[in-house]
């Protein structure tokens with residue numbers, strides 16, 4: 001039996017593994033240890049001489065996987081990596097990495113996933129505290145302490161360099177540290193817990209967190225999965241979380257009540273009367289599709305947060321209302337928020353939004369000057385595995401959402417409306433509208449001086465045939481050019 005000590009980094013393991021492979025040493029004949037692991041009597045034997053003249057070829061895929069796994073905390077990783085390497089090369093199992101049911105491969109993939117998750121958490125939960133100013137360079141100094149599950153400091157340092165490039169900072173973890181001075185990114189050893197100063201930055205974080213915390217969007221389970229309790233003690237906002245959660249039910253109820261109070265006050269608006277009649281209990285807001293909400297845009301936005309007019313609110317993260325100047329000349333109406341829009345709470349920020357932005361700028365339209373919204377304000381999807389697949393809203397859902405859209409329209413009063421796809425056209429023009437046959441300028445709608453109906457950018461993204469896609473894109477551009 002051969003005992004090898006790996007200085008806990010990839011290059012050291014790689015050099016030793018290569019020598020073992022050249023000597024034809026089977027994984028069962030090696031014990032891999034890390035410094036200090038073997039206790040009183042560390043035993044390292046000389047590496048055996050090569051018995052083969054050429055190192056077996058190892059794929060880039062394996063090397064990249066192995067390098068990532070080398071940052072895992074488990075001592076088992078070196079054993080596992082060498083056994084996989086041996087099976088891939090001398091063992092002749094060249095397609096082993098594809099066998100995702102193999103116990104070794106399963107373990108490696110699990111480890112890779114744990115590292116990816118740890119990186120994600122570190123990106124999200126490192127909190128810098130100000131430690132002073134550098135008088136000479138006029139740069140501020142910051143410091144952070146974080147306890148990742150794995151040795152991932154080297155894998156995350158560049159992220160922080162890019163994100164916080166304008167300040168000098170150091171991040172300390174038990175297994176590695178990093179610092180940035182505006183010019184050089186340095187990696188260093190881990191440290192025992194450092195005292196990170198308490199600073200006014202904590203207050204800023206707390207203020208920020210409170211302002212972005214929306215009780216109507218609260219999903220406690222999802223939030224706790226994202227922000228496990230073990231990170232809370234280093235987060236300045238953590239002492240707010242429990243009280244915000246316990247307050248949130250009450251706050252949502254208050255929002256609903258307030259909605260009803262303001263909606264029913266005076267009872268002049270027929271839609272709102274209707275609402276009062278149909279409401280069976282305080283938490284339901286029932287919308288009448290023939291009316292709109294006569295409120296300023298900011299109020300519409302608040303009220304829509306509570307909308308439960310159709311079942312779509314049950315699965316979506318939250319209501320996604322339109323955005324853009326309240327006096328925009330152009331209003332763009334899409335179908336409904338997609339996956340990314342649902343998570344970010346903003347319309348047209350995913351792939352369809354990117355394509356729309358591209359064509360708008362080709363047409364010379366500045367998206368920032370448009371009011372961009374959707375006919376339906378909640379994401380409709382079916383979950384499959386980890387993914388959520390878009391589903392088109394039905395006529396009932398479109399009509400339940402219409403008061404919000406008409407409310408936005410009445411407030412913005414655009415000169416031009418661009419309807420993207422049949423859902424938008426069905427909502428505002430009529431249920432029998434056929435985009436393919438009636439696209440272009442639509443007259444006599446009474447909605448705005450000009451209404452232009454065209455296809456939805458997601459339709460363009462779905463076309464597989466490149467010639468047809470090109471053709472459709474040209475038509476889309478022509479429709480948008482009508483705006484001029």
Ligand code: URA
Nearest residue numbers: 334335336338347348
């Ligand atoms: N598709 C839409 O219709 N709207 C969005 O906001 C995103 C994708």
